Amino acid sequence: MFVCILLYLVSQAGKIHSRLNLKLLLQFPLIPTIVVGQNLDPYEITYCYKMNDELILLDCWASSYGMRVKIALAEKGLEYECREENFQEKSHLLLKSNPIHKTIPVLVHNGNPICESLNIVRYIDEFWPHKSPLLPSDPYKRSQNLFWADYIDKKIYSIGKRVWRGKGDEDQEIAKREFIECLKKLEDELGNKPYFGGENVGFVDVALVPFTSWFYTYEARGNFSIEAECPKLVSWANRCIRDNESVAKALPHPRKIYDFALNLLRPAQRQDELGHCPGHHII
Numbered sequence: 001m002f003v004c005i006l007l008y009l010v011s012q013a014g015k016i017h018s019r020l021n022l023k024l025l026l027q028f029p030l031i032p033t034i035v036v037g038q039n040l041d042p043y044e045i046t047y048c049y050k051m052n053d054e055l056i057l058l059d060c061w062a063s064s065y066g067m068r069v070k071i072a073l074a075e076k077g078l079e080y081e082c083r084e085e086n087f088q089e090k091s092h093l094l095l096k097s098n099p100i101h102k103t104i105p106v107l108v109h110n111g112n113p114i115c116e117s118l119n120i121v122r123y124i125d126e127f128w129p130h131k132s133p134l135l136p137s138d139p140y141k142r143s144q145n146l147f148w149a150d151y152i153d154k155k156i157y158s159i160g161k162r163v164w165r166g167k168g169d170e171d172q173e174i175a176k177r178e179f180i181e182c183l184k185k186l187e188d189e190l191g192n193k194p195y196f197g198g199e200n201v202g203f204v205d206v207a208l209v210p211f212t213s214w215f216y217t218y219e220a221r222g223n224f225s226i227e228a229e230c231p232k233l234v235s236w237a238n239r240c241i242r243d244n245e246s247v248a249k250a251l252p253h254p255r256k257i258y259d260f261a262l263n264l265l266r267p268a269q270r271q272d273e274l275g276h277c278p279g280h281h282i283i
């Protein structure tokens with residue numbers, strides 16, 4: 001009884017605006033309903049609290065991995081601070097948060113760092129399950145989503161890099177063929193669904209769609225057309241951008257990526273002038 005009265009006074013004083021009050025209330029799941037009012041259930045309060053958590057994203061704007069995290073955060077309607085890293089001089093926070101790989105993206109949630117893009121997307125999905133579920137709850141479907149996301153991780157970046165960095169030699173030709181082969185496999189997996197996730201953007205869509213902002217660069221550098229080979233996949237990419245603000249906002253313009261890639265191909269001296277995201281580490 002005493003606790004109830006105390007919490008009532010505290011909550012009235014701060015009108016549930018203070019994070020401290022929410023934390024206190026969440027210690028006693030039944031009390032919010034009794035004390036604060038009939039219309040507020042503990043879940044609502046929990047999410048209201050979780051939506052106000054501190055989120056810092058360590059990023060580089062052209063990174064497909066970083067884009068994944070931005071899409072997931074936007075899907076969940078979360079506010080965050082985005083900090084652009086300079087790879088020549090990585091921030092103390094990045095080195096402290098990801099001492100193993102020292103790579104972006106890193107999401108720092110209330111001071112706790114989470115590394116590796118797919119791991120971060122999964123964390124976001126599990127911590128904020130209230131809207132836009134990305135991974136299915138069914139264990140089998142979930143395992144299939146994780147399989148395809150892993151496939152994308154193992155293939156698209158490394159083969160794509162051989163395409164856009166290629167010098168018109170045999171390896172570039174081989175890489176182009178391998179790249180199209182992978183995309184065709186993904187196109188088969190998509191089938192006639194609007195999204196890999198079914199009717200909405202899901203985990204595999206989030207894993208793959210950022211790489212489509214690099215399609216123009218692959219095509220221009222490799223002198224081939226992805227659309228001619230994989231028209232359904234290109235329609236899917238356009239649909240993702242057209243119908244999902246989360247995707248549209250996270251993906252830079254393909255021409256901007258292309259200019260960025262060209263700068264990376266220039267000699268080291270030019271890259272020094274660039275400052276941000278330089279060198280051979282990226283994309």
Ligand SMILES: N[C@@H](CCC(=O)N[C@@H](CS)C(=O)NCC(=O)O)C(=O)O
Nearest residue numbers: 063065103104105116117281282283
């Ligand atoms: N597997 C990692 C890849 C992350 C990654 O390669 N990040 C690059 C940028 S795209 C990076 O931080 N490069 C800086 C470096 O290697 O020093 C993930 O999914 O997050």
